[in-house]
Amino acid sequence: MNILVVGLGLIGGSLCKALKKYTYHTVTGCDLNHDIENAALRDVALDNVFDGSFEGYDLIIIALFPQGSEMFFKENAPKISKNTLITDVCGIKGEFSDRMKAIAEANGLRYVGIHPMAGKEFGGYYNSTADLFVKANFIIAPFEDSDEKDTELLKNVATEIGAGKIVVTSPENHDKMIAYTSQLAHIVSSAYVKSPELGLECGFSGGSFQDMTRIATMNEKMWTDLFMQNRENLQYELDTLIANLNKYSEALKSGDKDKMKALIAEGRELKEENLRHRVGQPN
Known part of the structure; x- marks a missing residue:
């Protein structure tokens, strides 16, 4: 295929590198920072730098923040060859995907969103790697009326770059699950480091602290956008977490060892059951 990747940050850059390493697709890259484009060329992460023409692409992957992805697509959709498949890698789908689909259909294009469940602590092209997606979960979020051929095409791309478990789900279910498995964890981590003891942790921390x-x-700009576009699902998960944390707090305040022991045992049993379920799941 002839593939255009828009945005050469961590995910976009890694996609280019993975496509060049593991496939025979022709990869063109586009980034506002031309130094990044030139770096990608030197790294042989690209075959070509975008020349301004959207003609002739089989697949366009938009690897920008949600707001930027929507703006870019809306501005450029009329210039794209008809019947091109458009996808994005945003960590939000739901109503965002509805709007992307509407833009696609108004311009004779096809749209199906994806979400590679891969990342690092630090973003940017210079942290990108060809193996970022190897064994990573990979979500594809078509609509009920999406063409099965488009879903299969995206499955093939995911397989080619080394993805592990590929999940096909609705945009709405994607957002419901991601609120729990990703967004809530980011809020917890952000809140956790606000302890006044953070600056004194050196020499006292281990793997649990690092995790x-x-x-x-x-990135506060991107994650605020993601949180706000999924706020109802995320609020539910945050409220559930706070209610559960309060049970531990009450056990501490009352010195109730039996209650604390029961709470810990309950958590252990739930996680053990979760691990048994994961082991039985096919990749």
Whole structure:
């Protein structure tokens, strides 16, 4: 295929590198920072730098923040070859995907969103890698009336770049689940590092501290956009977490060892059951 990747940050840059390493597709890249485009050419992450023409692409992958993705697509959709498949890598779907689909259909294009569940603490092209998606979960979020061929095409791309479990779900279910598995974790990490003890942790921290604080370095502009576009699902998960945390707090305040032991056991049993379920799931 002839593929255009718009935005050469961590995900976009990694997609280019993965496509060049693992496939025979022709990859063109586009970024506002021309130094990044030139770096990608030097890294052989691209075959070509975007020349301003949207003609002749089989697949266009928009790898920008949600607001930027929608703006870019709305501005440029009339210039894109008819019947081109458009996708985005945003961590939000739902109403965002509805708007992207409307733009696509108004311009004779096809749209199906994806969400590679891969990332790092730090973004940007210079942190990108060809192996970022290897064994990573990969979500495809078509609509009920999407062409199955488009879903299969995106499945093939995911497989080619090394994705592990590929999940096909609705845009609405994507947002419901991501509120719990991703967005809530980012809020918890951001809140966790606000303890006054943070500056004194050196020499006292281990793997649990690193796990809890790793994603606190998230980009505030992008994640605010993601949180606000999924606020109802995220609010539900945050309220559920706070209610559960209050149970532990009450056990501490009352010195109730039996209650604390029961709460910990309940959490352990739930996670053990979750692990057993994951082991039985096919990739």
